[in-house]
Amino acid sequence: MFVKILKKLAGVIIILIGIFFTVSSLKMIFVDTPKTKAALKDAVYVGEDAITPANDGKIVIVCGTFELTEPAYDDELGLSIDSIRISRAKQTMKRSKNVTPTPPLTEEEKRYGVLRWDSIYHDKTFTGNGKVGEYTLSQDFIDNIVLNKTWGNYEEAALDAIGYVYVPDKNYSQEHFIEPLAQTQRDDRQDDYRYFYDAASFETGQVVTAIGIQDGQTLKAVSGITDNLMENALDRETAIKQGGAPSAGTHIFSIVFSILLLFGGAVLLIKQ
Missing domain, CATH: 1.20.5 (Single alpha-helices involved in coiled-coils or other helix-helix interfaces)
Structure with a gap:
């Protein structure tokens, strides 16, 4: 009942x-x-032209060089990543009985299940700061930048400083994981964990196109668009179609x- x-x-x-x-x-x-x-x-299609005060309050389409002025920083792990926006995801080691017995299961595995990495969930997003040409990107603009890659360019020294290590795993599409060094020095245990980061792929020096609302020298978010920051210098029609x-x-x-x-x-x- x-x-x-x-x-x-x-x-x-x-x-x-x-x-x-x-x-x-x-x-x-x-x-x-x-x-x-x-x-x-x-x-207003601004392209690579200079900022015009008459465009304040209007939606503008801007082409220019992207500059990462401050990288995203995971203040919980103490790790800095050279991307303007990242999303941390966590995966935990759990026991499961719904696995194919290859090789044959041990008695412990038959009783409690096989240790395997469980489902992934995103637990926190972090942002940095950046510019496109002469425009500074506002926080709401940055919060809407699409995350289009899994970060894999970790610096070994930075990971060592926080007690983590890069552990790639091609069994998962994300592939680029980091986990505590102590975990890699022993057998897997239930509730072990590892992380990966989804990130925006834009790099300093890259030519991009941005769609935003001009507020002085700042670009603010436009509600309802699918992509506010795109690769390459796009013409008006392509920018509107793509973003x-x-x-x-x-x-x-x-x-x-x-x-x-x-x-x-x-x-x-x-x-x-």
Whole structure:
């Protein structure tokens, strides 16, 4: 009886989540996206020109050289990474009985399960500071920069200083992990952990295109766009196409995901 109540409750929760995503998706399609497209039509293409005070408060498309003025710093680990924005992810060693016995399992593994790296979750984001040409990037602009790579350029001395070591693992797409040195000097144990960082790939000296709202010498975030900082010097049309409002594919995915949630919740309730 208790299990049935839990399943019903789970069904209700899933349906509520589905309703939330459905409303959010419809708002994005019929309100946010048209609003963003309308705003971008009036965007001023600055290119590599100097800052013009007349553009204050307007959406501008800027081309220029990216400069990382302050790298992102993980203040919990004490590790600095040469990227303007990073997201730390953690993976923990857990025991699982749902594994293929190759080689044959030991008695301990049969009883308690096999040690393996469990699912990954992102636990914290860190940011630095940067510029594009003459423009300084605001915090809200930086918070919206897309993370498009897994960081792998660790400095051995920096890791040594915090007691960590680089341990690549090609069994996972992230591959570039770091973990406490002490863990690598013994056998694996339950609740061992390791980290990797998703990062923005922009480097000092790289030519980029940015879409933002000009506020003096600062670029602020534009609500609703998909990519505010892009590689290379792009023309107006390409910049808006690449970094503008979400595509039709994104809209379709959001609607399908919402329907699946509603359907899954309904199935749970009907079965009970």
